[in-house]
Structure formats: C-alpha cells, structure tokens
Amino acid sequence: MNAATLLTRLYPPAVCERWGDDIRHEVSASGIRSWPDTLVGAARLWLHPGDWPETCTGQTRRVLTVALFALTAATGLVLRSAEPSTILTADIHHPATSLWLIPLLLGIVLAAPLPPLSGEALRGLTAAAVRTLAAPITALVILCLIAWSGLAEHLTGLADAVAVTSYWLVLGFVALRLCVLVARISRTAHLPTTHRLSTALLHIGAGLALAASQNLLAAVRTAPHPGSLAESTALGLLATAAISAGHDLRQKRS
Structure with missing residues (x-):
C-alpha cells in the first residue's frame, strides 16, 4: 500500500467511496508536500459529518x-x-x-x-x-x-x-x-x-x-x-x- 492510498483511507468512508480516486490521484501527483494538507482535510471532515455524502441509506x-x-x-x-x-x-x-x-x-x-x-x-x-x-x-x-x-x-x-x-x-x-x-x-x-x-x-x-x-x-x-x-x-x-x-x-x- 503506497502513501497516497493510506492517506486517502483516513477520510470518512463515504468521502472515500465518492471522491477517493480523485484524492488519491491528487496526493500521488503532488507528492510529499501535499501530505500535511491531506491529513488536515481528513481530520476536518471527520469533525463535520454533516458534510459527508451518503452512498447508502x-x-x-x-x-x-x-x-x-x-x-x-x-x-x-x-x-x-x-x-x-x-x-x-x-x-x-x-x-x-x-x-x-x-x-x-x-x-x-x-x-x-x-x-x-x-x-x-x-x-x-x-x-x-x-x-x-x-x-x-x-x-x-x-x-x-x-x-x-x-x-x-x-x-x-x-x-x-x-x-x-x-x-x-x-x-x-x-x-x-x-x-x-x-x-x-x-x-x-x-x-x-x-x-x-x-x-x-x-x-x-x-x-x-x-x-x-x-x-x-x-x-x-x-x-x-x-x-x-x-x-x-x-x-x-x-x-x-x-x-x-x-x-x-x-x-x-x-
């Protein structure tokens, strides 16, 4: 498992299912300099569950x-x-x-x-x-x-x-x-x-x-x-x- 995949999995499940491929591609393209922002983004979304999409009821x-x-x-x-x-x-x-x-x-x-x-x-x-x-x-x-x-x-x-x-x-x-x-x-x-x-x-x-x-x-x-x-x-x-x-x-x- 590479770093981009691991960082993507830190996001809430619904976010990973909806935008996981895009996040993974962006982190892979940006490299290590994007890691801090990715971690902050994951933490921010966990603190705001009202913003999560729902892929199932x-x-x-x-x-x-x-x-x-x-x-x-x-x-x-x-x-x-x-x-x-x-x-x-x-x-x-x-x-x-x-x-x-x-x-x-x-x-x-x-x-x-x-x-x-x-x-x-x-x-x-x-x-x-x-x-x-x-x-x-x-x-x-x-x-x-x-x-x-x-x-x-x-x-x-x-x-x-x-x-x-x-x-x-x-x-x-x-x-x-x-x-x-x-x-x-x-x-x-x-x-x-x-x-x-x-x-x-x-x-x-x-x-x-x-x-x-x-x-x-x-x-x-x-x-x-x-x-x-x-x-x-x-x-x-x-x-x-x-x-x-x-x-x-x-x-x-x-």
Whole structure:
C-alpha cells in the first residue's frame, strides 16, 4: 500500500467511496508536500459529518456510531496509560471525582445500536460476538494469568520491555475488536437517530471536557507532571472532536 492510498483511507468512508480516486490521484501527483494538507482535510471532515455524502441509506449514522465507540475506546486507553489516582475515579465511593462518567455513560447509552428483538437476530448477534471477541478474550485471559502468577514482577531489561509492549498491544487489540463488533452489529441493528447521535456526541464531549479540566486543575494545584499534562491534553482533544462533530451534526439537522 503506497502513501497516497493510506492517506486517502483516513477520510470518512463515504468521502472515500465518492471522491477517493480523485484524492488519491491528487496526493500521488503532488507528492510529499501535499501530505500535511491531506491529513488536515481528513481530520476536518471527520469533525463535520454533516458534510459527508451518503452512498447508502443510514451510512452517516452507521459510521458515526462506530466512530463514537472508537472514541470511547481511545478514552479508556488514555486513562489506563496514567497511574491510578484519586483525580479521575470511577468509584461510587468517590462521587465528586467520578461525575465526568455520568455524561460519558449517558452518551454511550444513547448511541448504542439496538438489535432486533427476535430469536434469529439474537442468535446471529451472539455468533458475531463470539467470532469477534474470542481472540481478544483469550489474549486477556493469558495476560491475567501471567499477572496473577507473579512472573511479570521479576522481569527486567528486554523481557520487561517485551511484557509492557505486549500488554499495550493486547489492550489495543481488545479496543479494536470491540469497535469491529459494534460495526457488525450496526449492519442489522436499529441505528440511533441523527438527533440521538448528536446528543450522544455532545454528552460524551462534555464528560471528557470535565475529566480534562478536573485533571488539569489538579495538576496546576500540585507540581505539574508531564504524564498528567499529556493525559489532560489527550482528553481535551477527544472532547473537542466529540463536541465539534455533535454540534455540526445538530446544525445540519436543524
């Protein structure tokens, strides 16, 4: 796969289907100097789903549903990258530091595709879940067995680096397969309406913005730590993406 093809695939699916050949030809003809503008153009279009064409009914809602859950998975990875702290908790015993979860979870519920309530549909959903999640669940089980054995605590040097890399690869693999499962479910499920999707994106964005502000405020009050600042920046960028897409979708709908 050459660079032009890879950069073209960064655009929303409907844009790739409608204008992918033109974008690929232009990037190939312009060379490396066009790469930054191509990346910016792809990012801008993801933030403005109201501008996407539709090559089939419900395509925008289907893609946004998967993208929303991908954003949620990215949030989980960002939070897991930081050391556990009392700044951003997910514990009923610490309600003040867990408030950011409320709009986030509400957004996930609003965006969830609902499978048809029939025996055949539920059997198909179960089979798809087993096929999609069998490998990541197996990898997670192996990871947990290694952790419980205490072996990881005695690793040093290259072995420790391999173990840490494997850990993050497994988490990334789990996040990817969960998004694949949502994509497969969305093919036959009842998709959320455009209004629900825009509301879900705005709620998730609000939750992430609250988490970023909460984390940044705690960092400012104490000695700033690069890891905490990086986490706040990542959460802020994810919040901006969700709010921008949700606002654009709501504007185009009205």
